[in-house]
Amino acid sequence: MPRSFSPAGLAAAVKAQTRDRRHAVRLVLGILLAANLIAAWFAFRTPGGSLQDLESELIAKRKEVLARQQSLERVRKLAALSGSARQAGDNFLDSYFLPRRHAYSILEVDLANAAKAANIRAKERTYGFEPIEGSDTLGMLNINANFEGTYADLISLVNSIDRSKRLLIIEQLQAQPQQGANTLAISVKLNAFFRIDG
Numbered sequence: 001m002p003r004s005f006s007p008a009g010l011a012a013a014v015k016a017q018t019r020d021r022r023h024a025v026r027l028v029l030g031i032l033l034a035a036n037l038i039a040a041w042f043a044f045r046t047p048g049g050s051l052q053d054l055e056s057e058l059i060a061k062r063k064e065v066l067a068r069q070q071s072l073e074r075v076r077k078l079a080a081l082s083g084s085a086r087q088a089g090d091n092f093l094d095s096y097f098l099p100r101r102h103a104y105s106i107l108e109v110d111l112a113n114a115a116k117a118a119n120i121r122a123k124e125r126t127y128g129f130e131p132i133e134g135s136d137t138l139g140m141l142n143i144n145a146n147f148e149g150t151y152a153d154l155i156s157l158v159n160s161i162d163r164s165k166r167l168l169i170i171e172q173l174q175a176q177p178q179q180g181a182n183t184l185a186i187s188v189k190l191n192a193f194f195r196i197d198g
Contacts, residue, residue, distance in 0.1 A: 147188065
C-alpha cells in the first residue's frame with residue numbers, strides 16, 4: 001500500500017538527514033550553488049537585455065521614429081500638392097470649359113462676336129456632341145462653321161478665336177477663293193469642351 005505524503009513526514013526526513021554534519025554541509029553548499037547559478041544568470045543574461053542591447057534598441061527605435069516622421073511629413077506635402085493641383089484643375093475647368101446647359105448658346109455668341117470683330121460674314125454652323133473617353137463629366141463639341149470674307153478678315157477671325165476666353169481648338173481650316181469676287185469661302189472645324197454640372 002502506498003504511503004501518503006505529508007509535510008510533517010517530509011520535515012522529519014529532512015531533519016533526519018541534517019543530523020549528520022556532512023549532509024547538512026552538502027545541503028547548504030547545494031543551496032549556495034543554486035543561488036550562485038541564479039546570480040550568474042542575472043549577471044550575464046539580464047532580463048530585458050544588457051545595457052548595450054538596451055542602448056542599441058533605443059537608438060534603433062529613435063531612428064525608426066525619425067524615419068516615420070519624415071515619411072509622414074512627405075505624405076503631408078504630397079497631400080497639400082495634390083489638393084492644390086486639384087484646385088488648379090478645377091479652376092482650369094471653370095475658366096475654359098463651357099457649362100453643358102449653355103454651351104451651344106455661348107459658342108454661338110462667341111463665334112458671332114468673333115465674326116463681327118473680324119468684319120467677316122457668318123454663314124451656317126453645325127454642332128455635334130462627342131463624349132470624352134474616360135470621363136463621365138466632360139464632353140467635346142465639334143463645330144463646323146462657314147464664313148465668307150477676305151484673307152485679312154480670315155487672319156483677324158483666327159486671332160479672335162485664338163484669344164477667346166474659352167478653350168477652342170481649330171482642328172481644320174479651309175479657305176477657297178470664290179470666282180469673280182475678292183472673297184474666300186472659309187470652312188472652320190472647331191473643338192470646344194464642356195463640363196456636365198451637378
